[in-house]
Amino acid sequence: MNLEGTTALVTGGSRGIGRAICVRLAAMGCVVGVNYVANPSAAEETLSAIQEQGGKGFLLQFDVADSVEVQAAVKAMSKEYGGPDILVNNAGITRDGLMARMKEDDWDAVLDTNLKGTFICSKAVMRGMMKKRWGRIINISSVVGFLGNGGQVNYGAAKAGLIGLTKSMARELAPRTVTVNAVAPGYIVTDMTSELSDEVQEAIKAQVPLGTLGQPEDVAACVAFLASEESGYLTGQTLHVNGGMYMGN
Numbered sequence: 001m002n003l004e005g006t007t008a009l010v011t012g013g014s015r016g017i018g019r020a021i022c023v024r025l026a027a028m029g030c031v032v033g034v035n036y037v038a039n040p041s042a043a044e045e046t047l048s049a050i051q052e053q054g055g056k057g058f059l060l061q062f063d064v065a066d067s068v069e070v071q072a073a074v075k076a077m078s079k080e081y082g083g084p085d086i087l088v089n090n091a092g093i094t095r096d097g098l099m100a101r102m103k104e105d106d107w108d109a110v111l112d113t114n115l116k117g118t119f120i121c122s123k124a125v126m127r128g129m130m131k132k133r134w135g136r137i138i139n140i141s142s143v144v145g146f147l148g149n150g151g152q153v154n155y156g157a158a159k160a161g162l163i164g165l166t167k168s169m170a171r172e173l174a175p176r177t178v179t180v181n182a183v184a185p186g187y188i189v190t191d192m193t194s195e196l197s198d199e200v201q202e203a204i205k206a207q208v209p210l211g212t213l214g215q216p217e218d219v220a221a222c223v224a225f226l227a228s229e230e231s232g233y234l235t236g237q238t239l240h241v242n243g244g245m246y247m248g249n
């Protein structure tokens with residue numbers, strides 16, 4: 001799979017799954033815009049990892065939930081590098097707590113970043129893709145959007161919402177040969193899951209037929225396929241990358 005001559009924007013590319021996606025797309029020849037919001041040193045590390053393997057990338061600081069910042073960043077990227085031809089909506093946060101005690105701010109923050117951010121970023125790039133009659137939008141959902149999880153009503157709602165957004169966008173953009181798909185990871189070893197106690201991690205593993213947590217590279221491999229020319233006849237789909245934890249669709 002070759003992405004020479006294309007550009008990608010990966011939101012939340014500074015750490016975890018986003019970093020693995022940046023490195024993987026760059027290894028396929030894509031010029032990668034690494035977005036971050038608050039962590040420039042982590043974003044620099046992603047850029048170094050891209051460059052160490054001979055790839056090309058650049059940094060873009062913006063908050064995915066701020067449409068003014070997003071539009072300015074996409075405009076600057078298009079001017080300097082073209083595209084983006086590929087958008088990976090990966091930026092995400094959690095603000096966990098039981099619903100009875102959950103503050104509205106925690107609901108809003110998670111919905112704004114995980115769901116509205118995807119709407120804002122996709123809206124900012126879709127015109128260019130439609131003009132080109134080629135594009136790939138890949139939204140990172142979660143197994144929690146399918147199974148639900150106590151303590152994550154905000155996150156579960158945002159991640160389930162992304163699936164409806166993905167399918168509706170896929171229908172709107174299909175006439176211009178722009179595909180829109182989702183990847184729904186299970187539990188992956190990143191900063192987001194590092195806070196889970198050993199006990200909770202063991203309980204999760206017990207629910208995973210393959211018996212382990214996943215690695216960011218497992219998710220990146222699926223994103224790489226969805227970004228490629230070869231995936232051109234897939235749209236509105238969800239790839240579940242979860243070690244068999246959830247097998248429905």
Ligand code: NDP
Pocket residue numbers: 011012013014015016017018035036037038039040042062063064065089090091092093113114140141142143184185186187188189190191192193
């Ligand atoms: P991390 O917490 O390791 O990294 C989060 C990334 O998102 C960082 O790059 C962070 O940037 C960025 N980010 C957060 N808020 C914003 C914002 N407002 N604007 C721009 N960037 C932002 O997360 P993971 O790698 O674990 O998760 C990546 C995605 O995968 C998320 O959408 C998550 O919900 C999803 N996912 C993760 C799973 C897991 O088990 N880890 C399972 C299922 C889904 P900065 O470094 O600047 O803070």
